[in-house]
Every structure is written in structure tokens, then in C-alpha cells.
Amino acid sequence: MPNDTVTRFLTALSPEDREEVGRRTGNEQERLAAAWEAELARDDLDTLDELSPAAAESEAARRVLGGTVPEAE
Secondary structure, X not given: OOOHHHHHHHHHOOHHHHHHHHOOOHHHHHHHHHHHHHHHOOHHHHHHHHHOXXXXXXXXXXXXXXXXXXXXX
């Protein structure tokens, strides 16, 4: 069963990306979700998060799947 972070991450994805990530292993989903949470904490999403939390979550998910963010530690 996915943890809450994975569930939130999957919700932020487009339907196509959600399907693709859903085919990955649980460990890979957890790694991506951790990277997504780290991306949400970045300063450049703060303003977007204040205006639209859902938009910030979707943008962070796009960045994680697009490989434009560093790995989560």
C-alpha cells in the first residue's frame, strides 16, 4: 500500500504520468515522491504554492519526472 506521500505525488501527476509511475516498483515510487516533496520545499515554488497549491504540486511533479531536479537525499 502506498504511503501518503506517494498518494499525494500520484495525485499531482497527469493521468498519463500517473499510469506510467504506477507501473514502477514501490521503492521507485517512494524515491520519486521523496524527490517531489524536496522540490516542493524549494524557494522558487513558494510564490506559486501561495497562489495555487495544486499548481505548485503539479509543477514539482513535472520537474521530478522530467529529471530537472537533483536527487532527494
